[in-house]
Amino acid sequence: xxxxxxxxxxxxxxxxxxxxxxxxxxxxxxxxxxxxxxxxxxxxxxxxxxxxxxxxxxxxxxxxxxxxxxxxxxxxxxxxxxxxxxxxxxxxxxxxxxxxxxxxxxxxxxxxxxxxxxxxxxxxxxxxxxxxxxxxxxxxxxxxxxxxxxxxxxxxxxxxxxxxxxxxxxxxxxxxxxxxxxxxxxxxxxxxxxxxxxxxxxxxxxxxxxxxxxxxxxxxxxxxxxxxxxxxxxxxxxxxxxxxxxxxxxxxxxxxxxxxxxxxxxxxxxxxxxxxxxxxxxxxxxxxxxxxxxxxxxxxxxxxxxxxxxxxxxxxxxxxxxxxxxxxxxxxxxxxxxxxxxxxxxxxxxxxxxxxxxxxxxxxxxxxxxxxxxxxxxxxxxxxxxxxxxxxxxxxxxxxxxxxxxxxxxxxxxxxxxxxxxxxxxxx
Amino acid sequence: xxxxxxxxxxxxxxxxxxxxxxxxxxxxxxxxxxxxxxxxxxxxxxxxxxxxxxxxxxxxxxxxxxxxxxxxxxxxxxxxxxxxxxxxxxxxxxxxxxxxxxxxxxxxxxxxxxxxxxxxxxxxxxxxxxxxxxxxxxxxxxxxxxxxxxxxxxxxxxxxxxxxxxxxxxxxxxxxxx
Amino acid sequence: xxxxxxxxxxxxxxxxxxxxxxxxxxxxxxxxxxxxxxxxxxxxxxxxxxxxxxxxxxxxxxxxxxxxxxxxxxxxxxxxxxxxxxxxxxxxxxxxxxxxxxxxxxxxxxxxxxxxxxxxxxxxxxxxxxxxxxxxxxxxxxxxxxxxxxxxxxxxxxxxxxxxxxxxxxxxxxxxxxxxxxxxxxxxxxxxxxxxxxxxxxxxxxxxxxxxxxxxxxxxxxxxxxxxxxxxxxxxxxxxxxxxxxxxxxxxxxxxxxxxxxxxxxxxxxxxxxxxxxxxxxxxxxxxxxxxxxxxxxxxxxxxxxxxxxxxxxxxxx
Ligand SMILES: [Zn+2]
Numbered sequence: 001x002x003x004x005x006x007x008x009x010x011x012x013x014x015x016x017x018x019x020x021x022x023x024x025x026x027x028x029x030x031x032x033x034x035x036x037x038x039x040x041x042x043x044x045x046x047x048x049x050x051x052x053x054x055x056x057x058x059x060x061x062x063x064x065x066x067x068x069x070x071x072x073x074x075x076x077x078x079x080x081x082x083x084x085x086x087x088x089x090x091x092x093x094x095x096x097x098x099x100x101x102x103x104x105x106x107x108x109x110x111x112x113x114x115x116x117x118x119x120x121x122x123x124x125x126x127x128x129x130x131x132x133x134x135x136x137x138x139x140x141x142x143x144x145x146x147x148x149x150x151x152x153x154x155x156x157x158x159x160x161x162x163x164x165x166x167x168x169x170x171x172x173x174x175x176x177x178x179x180x181x182x183x184x185x186x187x188x189x190x191x192x193x194x195x196x197x198x199x200x201x202x203x204x205x206x207x208x209x210x211x212x213x214x215x216x217x218x219x220x221x222x223x224x225x226x227x228x229x230x231x232x233x234x235x236x237x238x239x240x241x242x243x244x245x246x247x248x249x250x251x252x253x254x255x256x257x258x259x260x261x262x263x264x265x266x267x268x269x270x271x272x273x274x275x276x277x278x279x280x281x282x283x284x285x286x287x288x289x290x291x292x293x294x295x296x297x298x299x300x301x302x303x304x305x306x307x308x309x310x311x312x313x314x315x316x317x318x319x320x321x322x323x324x325x326x327x328x329x330x331x332x333x334x335x336x337x338x339x340x341x342x343x344x345x346x347x348x349x350x351x352x353x354x355x356x357x358x359x360x361x362x363x364x365x366x367x368x369x370x371x372x373x374x375x376x377x378x379x380x381x382x383x384x385x386x387x388x389x390x391x392x393x394x395x396x397x398x399x400x401x402x403x404x405x406x407x408x409x410x411x412x413x414x415x416x417x418x419x420x421x422x423x424x425x426x427x428x
Numbered sequence: 429x430x431x432x433x434x435x436x437x438x439x440x441x442x443x444x445x446x447x448x449x450x451x452x453x454x455x456x457x458x459x460x461x462x463x464x465x466x467x468x469x470x471x472x473x474x475x476x477x478x479x480x481x482x483x484x485x486x487x488x489x490x491x492x493x494x495x496x497x498x499x500x501x502x503x504x505x506x507x508x509x510x511x512x513x514x515x516x517x518x519x520x521x522x523x524x525x526x527x528x529x530x531x532x533x534x535x536x537x538x539x540x541x542x543x544x545x546x547x548x549x550x551x552x553x554x555x556x557x558x559x560x561x562x563x564x565x566x567x568x569x570x571x572x573x574x575x576x577x578x579x580x581x582x583x584x585x586x587x588x589x590x591x592x593x594x595x596x597x598x599x600x601x602x603x604x605x606x
Numbered sequence: 607x608x609x610x611x612x613x614x615x616x617x618x619x620x621x622x623x624x625x626x627x628x629x630x631x632x633x634x635x636x637x638x639x640x641x642x643x644x645x646x647x648x649x650x651x652x653x654x655x656x657x658x659x660x661x662x663x664x665x666x667x668x669x670x671x672x673x674x675x676x677x678x679x680x681x682x683x684x685x686x687x688x689x690x691x692x693x694x695x696x697x698x699x700x701x702x703x704x705x706x707x708x709x710x711x712x713x714x715x716x717x718x719x720x721x722x723x724x725x726x727x728x729x730x731x732x733x734x735x736x737x738x739x740x741x742x743x744x745x746x747x748x749x750x751x752x753x754x755x756x757x758x759x760x761x762x763x764x765x766x767x768x769x770x771x772x773x774x775x776x777x778x779x780x781x782x783x784x785x786x787x788x789x790x791x792x793x794x795x796x797x798x799x800x801x802x803x804x805x806x807x808x809x810x811x812x813x814x815x816x817x818x819x820x821x822x823x824x825x826x827x828x829x830x831x832x833x834x835x836x837x838x839x840x841x842x843x844x845x846x847x848x849x850x851x852x853x854x855x856x857x858x859x860x861x862x863x864x865x866x867x868x869x870x871x872x873x874x875x876x877x878x879x880x881x882x883x884x885x886x887x888x889x890x891x892x893x894x895x896x897x898x899x900x901x902x903x904x905x906x907x908x909x910x911x912x913x914x915x916x917x918x919x920x921x922x923x924x
Contacts, residue, residue: 516631
């Protein structure tokens with residue numbers, strides 16, 4: 001069935017008519033000139049970008065289906081404009097075998113709201129002791145390329161070195177959750193004057209930076225590539241910038257919440273604002289925005305981390321780390337990066353679609369908006385404003401840090417290989 | 429709206445009332461022996477001292493005089509909230525077996541006096557407790573009456589009676605507002 | 607007037623002095639052997655102690671009972687209720703029971719704040735110690751004790767020099783005291799090994815020193831904090847002996863204080879570690895008074911908080 005998206009602006013540039021057929025972009029004509037399709041969508045005023053790709057999502061299935069399922073998580077992803085997500089390995093059981101990753105892959109295909117690419121665990125059971133069967137996961141139907149013990153740092157230097165070396169055989173990448181464990185025992189929030197005043201155990205920036213510094217040097221030494229998850233400090237940005245200048249094959253991500261929120265939210269002692277790595281200072285926020293703008297930070301990744309109500313409706317110390325992110329990510333990037341002039345829409349497409357697809361080696365995603373490419377697309381109304389209502393989000397959990405907040409820009413439609421998953425802002 | 433206000437007692441009236449109260453107390457008590465005056469904070473305290481002073485002039489004896497703060501004995505914390513506490517000070521010898529005369533500026537609902545009776549019972553066991561007030565404005569809510577009244581001033585509930593004493597307010601007068 | 611007492615920082619100078627003055631009058635009442643005041647008759651105070659702290663719990667119980675409140679103590683120690691969920695569930699129970707005030711001690715920093723602000727309950731909340739955050743009534747009783755000795759029991763502590771020594775990093779007593787003493791005009795110096803001073807302590811309203819002798823010289827008071835043995839095992843300092851040599855208070859050091867300088871300790875003391883028995887039981891020590899003052903200060907806090915109203919009606923002429 002052919003579909004014409006009329007008067008849509010690719011990357012926010014000159015409007016065109018985009019015709020989709022057979023899951024691909026069939027033709028691109030000057031606005032108003034495309035022949036009628038079987039279905040027509042009036043997209044005047046809307047921007048089209050390649051469907052977003054998240055390199056860092058927690059879908060919680062299997063194991064914590066009370067907090068999120070592959071179905072609810074991918075629905076949230078589609079509503080947020082994503083056509084592919086990478087599901088982190090810290091499920092129960094851990095995604096550390098070909099069997100588990102294939103199950104996640106299949107469930108993603110069934111749910112159908114977006115592609116689900118499982119991330120494999122680096123070590124068996126995330127225990128940090130023995131390498132998981134990385135090759136078997138790479139060779140499985142899930143074709144795993146990203147490996148991570150996310151939630152836990154691969155802190156053993158020898159184990160990290162071996163992992164970096166081993167994945168070279170199948171062009172894999174280790175996504176490191178950079179957190180020196182001994183420096184962060186019992187840590188509750190960013191370490192600084194505020195943590196001292198609030199009596200909350202500090203999570204010092206050096207605990208992140210020291211691991212990043214070590215790992216870029218390890219990657220250089222063994223000639224592998226390494227990806228840094230959710231970096232959060234100015235020092236981390238500086239180290240990545242230095243490593244890239246040196247020619248090290250490192251990529252890095254920042255989360256939407258680290259682009260916009262600061263540690264002062266901890267003064268509420270409300271665990272909605274408890275996340276790992278913690279919210280940092282305004283200076284760190286400025287640094288990650290700069291880093292994302294100049295390309296030091298390659299991508300935005302949500303670290304979407306659903307948690308059951310009781311794990312957040314409690315005192316700070318007992319609260320779980322993590323925040324919802326899929327349905328608010330693009331709006332945060334628009335507010336912090338586009339409306340401030342730091343990123344063009346073409347660069348947004350790079351940071352949220354093209355670059356993460358390349359890091360994850362997902363060939364059919366993050367493609368340019370050209371004839372013949374797969375029709376993985378998102379239509380965005382850049383001028384729309386909406387208010388976050390946790391109860392209305394598709395996630396099974398409600399732990400958004402943005403409750404009640406006005407957001408910039410709205411996802412109007414999402415297409416996965418030409419099939420609409422979201423239309424008029426609702427699941428199609 | 430500025431409430432209409434009328435001065436009902438001036439300094440001379442107050443002095444006369446104090447004098448009369450002093451005489452009446454001494455008469456009824458057959459002299460000053462065993463008497464203890466306890467002023468209820470705030471304005472009952474200077475009144476008690478004035479009465480004691482007048483009695484000294486009449487009988488040339490010293491009647492022990494103390495101060496009673498009843499804040500913690502009030503039953504209206506929920507309605508009126510916490511307030512700063514004042515000093516409670518018993519004269520040497522305490523109140524045991526004495527005739528205690530409570531002194532207050534205005535008698536109204538009677539709740540202050542009820543609280544004062546509770547407070548006294550925590551402080552000792554007087555032989556008798558009596559009540560002297562400068563003004564009785566009526567509208568009792570408890571079965572309490574004064575033994576000695578300086579002046580009865582009929583009021584409505586909407587009105588306010590302001591007693592001002594030189595020791596506290598810099599002027600002696602009683603004013604009815606509203 | 608404030609609604610809850612969560613942090614010593616909630617108190618401005620006037621409110622702090624009002625509490626200390628009220629405590630002073632209540633102490634005088636107790637001196638007249640009035641054991642019980644009827645003020646809170648018919649109101650319910652719940653002591654919610656998730657952490658074992660016999661002395662603080664007993665002090666709050668005594669305070670509430672002396673004001674004739676009904677007192678319910680919920681002592682839930684150990685790991686069975688360490689899950690956060692139970693704080694909320696307990697709060698809902700309290701609400702159903704009609705509690706008017708809840709005094710909460712919890713191992714999680716911010717627990718009292720959360721209880722007060724989460725909407726789980728409408729009770730007045732008094733923080734009786736939350737994790738490594740604050741312990742405001744301890745600071746009030748310390749201020750009361752300091753005022754009694756250094757300012758004739760009235761007014762503030764303007765210009766008085768107070769030194770707080772020890773594990774500042776983990777001490778809720780230190781945090782609350784620094785805030786309250788600063789509000790009352792005292793000059794506070796915190797002293798400890800750099801490992802036991804929090805990152806960012808330079809931003810606190812106090813001076814910071816690693817040199818105890820220097821800080822003590824001429825000071826009006828010193829407050830010694832308890833040092834937990836597990837800090838040594840976690841390598842905050844090399845040995846108990848080295849700690850007490852550098853940061854312990856012995857007679858020689860106590861003599862560096864001003865002639866009438868006093869020694870405080872929130873208890874329980876490690877005699878021989880942060881303080882020698884000779885000083886702990888010596889003439890400068892006011893440790894026993896601190897305990898007595900604790901009851902009066904907590905009575906004052908309960909009275910003022912439970913009597914706090916949005917607007918006061920005035921009963922004219924009475
Ligand atoms: Zn992580």
